[in-house]
Amino acid sequence: MKVIAIDGPSGSGKGTIAKEVAKRLNYTYVDTGAMYRCVSLMSLRKNLEENEKEKIVGLLENADIKLTNEGKVYLNGEDVSDLIRTPEVTHRVSKISSIIELREVMRKKQRELATKDNIVMEGRDITTEVFPDADYKFYLDASVEERTNRRYKQNIEKGIDCTYESIKASIEERDYDDMHRPVGALTRTNEQNYIDSSNMSIEEVISTIMNIVGE
Ligand code: DC
Numbered sequence: 001m002k003v004i005a006i007d008g009p010s011g012s013g014k015g016t017i018a019k020e021v022a023k024r025l026n027y028t029y030v031d032t033g034a035m036y037r038c039v040s041l042m043s044l045r046k047n048l049e050e051n052e053k054e055k056i057v058g059l060l061e062n063a064d065i066k067l068t069n070e071g072k073v074y075l076n077g078e079d080v081s082d083l084i085r086t087p088e089v090t091h092r093v094s095k096i097s098s099i100i101e102l103r104e105v106m107r108k109k110q111r112e113l114a115t116k117d118n119i120v121m122e123g124r125d126i127t128t129e130v131f132p133d134a135d136y137k138f139y140l141d142a143s144v145e146e147r148t149n150r151r152y153k154q155n156i157e158k159g160i161d162c163t164y165e166s167i168k169a170s171i172e173e174r175d176y177d178d179m180h181r182p183v184g185a186l187t188r189t190n191e192q193n194y195i196d197s198s199n200m201s202i203e204e205v206i207s208t209i210m211n212i213v214g215e
Helices: 014-025 032-045 053-061 087-096 100-111 126-130 145-156 164-180 202-212
Strands: 003-007 028-031 065-067 074-076 117-125 134-143 194-198
Touching: 003 014, 003 126, 014 028, 014 065, 014 074, 014 117, 028 065, 028 100, 032 065, 032 074, 032 087, 032 100, 032 117, 032 145, 053 100, 087 164, 100 117, 100 126, 117 126, 126 134, 134 202, 145 164, 194 202
Parallel strands: 003 117, 003 134, 028 117, 134 194
Antiparallel strands: 065 074
């Protein structure tokens, strides 16, 4: 089975790009951030503390997480697509994704997905830890300012009350957590195709990837 792995910081457009590339190639799209977000949501619902590692890992072991190519997320049959994007879930996921044992179970689940289908998988450690031998590896980047602008515009369109500064601070905090976790940290390597999308349109990024994968 073929694997296209895409890593990058939050707000770099990985989701939009990976979803569209998967659609054009007729591959399965896998949003690994959504999988971590499901565990975060479950831990909040069970009133677990962030440091109750064993219980948090247990939640994942017993969870049925289904991702669709359209980006919908089902947790034990319930549509949680919107619930996993609340600020509360987002804040916690950044912390609990540092649990090493959780990452081990998560990786196993993620690797299993590539035994059935060709996949486009996006996250933080896909090119380095989950599929270091992926057929194609990409690191999708954008400046903090551009990522803040994009998220700010999205929020305003959705009617979410926020300030530019608060979004920038939260992106910077997540970048720090993502790049400094002891295992599965977001890292740039020579093997990744590096794309800085700060001044590129979505279509330009997609065409760049499609050219590299030879379609
Ligand atoms: O891509 P996202 O913002 O939905 O990811 C949510 C969180 O999950 C983010 O804080 C980093 C973490 N994550 C991770 O540690 N490893 C991955 N492969 C994907 C996401």
